[in-house]
Amino acid sequence: MKGRLFVEFNVEFPEASALSPDQCRTLEKILPRKARGQLTDMELEQCEETIMHDVNIEEEMRRRQYQRQQEAYNEDDEDAAPRVQCAQQ
Template identity: 35%
Template sequence: MHGRRFKVVQVYALIIVLDQKEHAVFQRQEDNLVMKMKIKLAEALCGLKKTVLTLDGRALIINSSPGEVIKHGDIKCVQSEGMPVYKEPYEKGQLIIKFQVEFPEKHWLPEHLMFQLERLLPPRDDVMITDDMEEVELIEVDEQSQQKSYSREAYEEDEESPRGGVQCQTP
């Protein structure tokens, strides 16, 4: 073993484990951030201006123009306000906003003012009523009866008898 040298090499590995935490406002979908935004009916119809606080502490002003109707469930986005793109630190995904339109409670407007509101809205469809039609009234659904009805359907699936449907609450 003469004349041979052995070189001792030390190899170090650094392993970083990132734990993604839940956030109260944003959910991550790859490079995009998704959030739900509740808006009032007036904002949905007449334009909105809302602020969103980003993860890095900036405030964004989200707005829509009057007449640009936002429907319940509409999805819009803001470019380059999501998470940084992997291996492209100067590029970001989108901030995706899912809109939830809040409707007013029952009887929020006095009945004598309803006609003024209706004049401002797009016209209703005309309904042709004939003598062989029966007019019925809508009432609230009893949630407990509805759940029982759905659980019963699984057992009644093979039977020939008619199924029980959603039951309404009696006033």
């Protein structure tokens, strides 16, 4: 589905006193600037909440390969010509 994707992260930052001034400057360079505005109520109503799950890439690739093999097998069955049976006289 085409649309805008909003991802919300809950990040626990260390206390400011635990960071050196150099570390603070580095974080400011890496992280995006603080957002100026919030989403409107209408934009929030159009959002769909979802839950992300960890995926085992190797297992997912094996599952997809198996699925493709099954689809190819099923296509072969569909394309097969009807079998002719001999009638006994």
